[in-house]
Amino acid sequence: MKKQAVKLEDVAAVAGVSKTTVSRVLNNRGYLSQATIDKVHKAMQELHYRPNIIARQLYQQRTNLVGLVFPTVDNPFFGQLEACLDHELYKRGYRVLMGNSQNNPDRERAYLRQLLNGQVDGLIVGAHNEGIEQYRNIQLPVVSIERLVSKDIPVVAADNYAGGVLATQQLLDDGCQHIIHTNYPHDLASPNMERRRAYEELMRRHGLPMYTYEVSFDSSTAEKIKIFYRLFDEHPEVDGVFADNDTNASLIMQVARKRGRRVPEDLKVVGFDGANMTRTLLPELTTIQQPIQQMATAAVQLLQDQIDGKKTTNSVQLPVKLIHGTTA
Amino acid sequence: MKKQAVKLEDVAAVAGVSKTTVSRVLNNRGYLSQATIDKVHKAMQELHYRPNIIARQLYQQRTNLVGLVFPTVDNPFFGQLEACLDHELYKRGYRVLMGNSQNNPDRERAYLRQLLNGQVDGLIVGAHNEGIEQYRNIQLPVVSIERLVSKDIPVVAADNYAGGVLATQQLLDDGCQHIIHTNYPHDLASPNMERRRAYEELMRRHGLPMYTYEVSFDSSTAEKIKIFYRLFDEHPEVDGVFADNDTNASLIMQVARKRGRRVPEDLKVVGFDGANMTRTLLPELTTIQQPIQQMATAAVQLLQDQIDGKKTTNSVQLPVKLIHGTTA
DNA sequence: TCGCAGGTGTTAACCGGTTGACAGATAAAA
DNA sequence: TTTTATCTGTCAACCGGTTAACACCTGCGA
Numbered sequence: 001m002k003k004q005a006v007k008l009e010d011v012a013a014v015a016g017v018s019k020t021t022v023s024r025v026l027n028n029r030g031y032l033s034q035a036t037i038d039k040v041h042k043a044m045q046e047l048h049y050r051p052n053i054i055a056r057q058l059y060q061q062r063t064n065l066v067g068l069v070f071p072t073v074d075n076p077f078f079g080q081l082e083a084c085l086d087h088e089l090y091k092r093g094y095r096v097l098m099g100n101s102q103n104n105p106d107r108e109r110a111y112l113r114q115l116l117n118g119q120v121d122g123l124i125v126g127a128h129n130e131g132i133e134q135y136r137n138i139q140l141p142v143v144s145i146e147r148l149v150s151k152d153i154p155v156v157a158a159d160n161y162a163g164g165v166l167a168t169q170q171l172l173d174d175g176c177q178h179i180i181h182t183n184y185p186h187d188l189a190s191p192n193m194e195r196r197r198a199y200e201e202l203m204r205r206h207g208l209p210m211y212t213y214e215v216s217f218d219s220s221t222a223e224k225i226k227i228f229y230r231l232f233d234e235h236p237e238v239d240g241v242f243a244d245n246d247t248n249a250s251l252i253m254q255v256a257r258k259r260g261r262r263v264p265e266d267l268k269v270v271g272f273d274g275a276n277m278t279r280t281l282l283p284e285l286t287t288i289q290q291p292i293q294q295m296a297t298a299a300v301q302l303l304q305d306q307i308d309g310k311k312t313t314n315s316v317q318l319p320v321k322l323i324h325g326t327t328a
Numbered sequence: 329m330k331k332q333a334v335k336l337e338d339v340a341a342v343a344g345v346s347k348t349t350v351s352r353v354l355n356n357r358g359y360l361s362q363a364t365i366d367k368v369h370k371a372m373q374e375l376h377y378r379p380n381i382i383a384r385q386l387y388q389q390r391t392n393l394v395g396l397v398f399p400t401v402d403n404p405f406f407g408q409l410e411a412c413l414d415h416e417l418y419k420r421g422y423r424v425l426m427g428n429s430q431n432n433p434d435r436e437r438a439y440l441r442q443l444l445n446g447q448v449d450g451l452i453v454g455a456h457n458e459g460i461e462q463y464r465n466i467q468l469p470v471v472s473i474e475r476l477v478s479k480d481i482p483v484v485a486a487d488n489y490a491g492g493v494l495a496t497q498q499l500l501d502d503g504c505q506h507i508i509h510t511n512y513p514h515d516l517a518s519p520n521m522e523r524r525r526a527y528e529e530l531m532r533r534h535g536l537p538m539y540t541y542e543v544s545f546d547s548s549t550a551e552k553i554k555i556f557y558r559l560f561d562e563h564p565e566v567d568g569v570f571a572d573n574d575t576n577a578s579l580i581m582q583v584a585r586k587r588g589r590r591v592p593e594d595l596k597v598v599g600f601d602g603a604n605m606t607r608t609l610l611p612e613l614t615t616i617q618q619p620i621q622q623m624a625t626a627a628v629q630l631l632q633d634q635i636d637g638k639k640t641t642n643s644v645q646l647p648v649k650l651i652h653g654t655t656a
Numbered sequence: 657t658c659g660c661a662g663g664t665g666t667t668a669a670c671c672g673g674t675t676g677a678c679a680g681a682t683a684a685a686a
Numbered sequence: 687t688t689t690t691a692t693c694t695g696t697c698a699a700c701c702g703g704t705t706a707a708c709a710c711c712t713g714c715g716a
Contacts, residue, residue, distance in 0.1 A: 007671095018697080020675075021695060053445040082401055098424040358664085
């Protein structure tokens with residue numbers, strides 16, 4: 001137990017009124033004379049009174065906190081997404097409890113266990129780990145972004161299929177014959193798979209060979225680079241790459257240069273995400289831009305609806321856009 | 329008021345014991361027979377009981393939450409820093425409450441007002457806004473990162489002066505005669521100013537002209553680009569730039585190319601920060617790397633000490649490193 | 657038989673706010 | 687004068703846990 005802070009009762013004593021009256025002044029509730037209001041305000045000032053939020057939360061059964069469960073914030077896409085979510089939630093009076101799982105199922109579980117115990121009013125999740133059974137039979141409002149969690153939970157996602165088509169078509173239009181795709185391991189039930197489906201359909205339709213390299217999100221940069229070296233070794237004929245995110249696209253271009261390929265002369269590259277940070281640091285990259293801001297807005301709207309008890313469990317899909325750089 | 333959840337009392341009723349006994353089982357406290365323990369566990373399982381964290385927090389006057397007040401998470405440096413802080417805090421049993429101020433003093437104030445009301449056990453701040461009076465007379469443990477807040481609050485920072493020397497010296501060694509520096513507006517009392525001081529001292533010592541362009545952190549990308557165009561217009565003779573962060577360095581190089589300058593042939597550029605994301609997306613940039621992980625570790629350690637009541641209000645300064653790229 | 661230690665469990669106060677129910681006062685309407 | 691509406695304010699229960707204080711029981715040594 002920590003030291004005693006000034007509490008409502010102390011204010012009441014100094015102002016010469018009851019706790020209720022102070023609480024009413026605080027919350028602007030019921031009838032109050034100006035004289036009483038002034039008295040109470042004066043007492044609060046004198047004592048440097050700060051109402052204890054936790055006590056209020058306990059009574060109101062509401063914390064105005066929303067948990068964000070994502071892999072990490074140190075990433076152009078998730079960083080911008082969490083920043084947007086934070087901003088949207090702030091506008092509605094919510095604060096954000098960070099739950100970076102680092103793609104560690106234990107951590108995700110730990111966060112969930114804790115957050116479900118009345119710590120937050122709702123959850124927005126985008127972590128990868130499949131089959132976390134705690135998501136089932138959840139009593140809490142939950143919205144998922146770019147992840148399939150459970151069929152009761154609405155998903156906000158970009159139109160990944162259209163994105164896959166745009167990217168692949170761009171490479172085909174550029175005359176590429178040997179296009180390689182990178183994506184998550186396919187056992188992850190992620191909307192990302194739609195990009196792969198689009199890629200494979202287009203390649204098949206054009207009678208071209210298809211190769212997908214699976215790169216898990218939580219691999220280290222060194223591991224990813226190793227995979228990309230292998231990519232060039234196993235497929236020296238590659239003349240186009242459709243990467244599943246801009247960071248991987250950047251790594252692939254670095255490896256390509258090390259292997260003596262010039263981009264875009266010898267190799268075209270299209271990325272995915274088009275986050276602010278990538279646009280600033282790597283503006284030459286041609287990429288499929290996800291509408292991050294809109295995704296955040298939609299997710300928060302869906303969450304608010306659930307918190308308000310509205311039964312709108314509809315998923316949302318938002319359009320993507322091809323950004324023309326110089327790499328494809 | 330929301331619907332009633334299963335509470336400790338319900339468990340007690342089902343198990344046929346008192347609230348206290350259930351609480352003891354929960355917290356492993358006092359003497360309990362195995363039979364009682366089993367009975368209680370069985371009842372908890374049956375009812376899917378989850379203890380309400382808020383109630384516990386109220387009694388214990390402790391939330392195991394730490395507030396992070398930074399400008400934004402959508403930035404290579406702050407993104408990585410917050411990820412590291414989150415990780416360090418997690419290891420010690422704390423969760424993170426995000427407080428992105430977006431460099432808006434009102435938002436920073438709003439966060440502070442709320443966080444100080446018992447919402448968090450401590451605060452780690454790195455937001456820019458000077459003179460937020462709420463930081464004075466704070467009862468809460470606070471640590472600041474790369475910001476001077478108030479003299480009672482310990483600061484964790486990189487050795488900015490050494491960084492400024494390294495960067496400027498590199499450009500001088502490269503033979504640059506007209507080196508321009510970018511930094512925050514100088515009225516911000518930030519350790520960043522040490523970089524400027526180092527730059528100016530070296531330039532003066534070499535009898536070279538010095539120009540610092542002030543770019544506020546919260547300007548839009550478009551505004552920053554406008555400033556950098558102006559930089560090249562006003563100083564066509566520039567042959568070296570020491571940017572105060574890698575993002576600005578990237579923008580400057582883009583503007584330089586638009587103006588027909590080749591990097592590094594016509595213009596050398598040194599950045600600052602050396603965060604993961606920049607290293608991945610812009611590996612060719614020569615930059616001064618801040619020890620982000622160590623800064624996070626140090627900050628969390630200092631905070632823990634304060635929470636534990638130890639009186640170690642000493643600030644910490646950590647070494648920086650020059651990363652050789654191809655831009656200088 | 658009594659005293660005492662160790663084990664087991666309960667009662668009730670407490671954390672710091674919020675609010676329904678209610679009492680008393682004053683003023684306006686009947 | 688009585689009734690009714692409008693103010694002003696208090697009491698006590700409540701949110702859901704935690705724990706100090708205490709009571710009871712059993713077994714053992716004196």
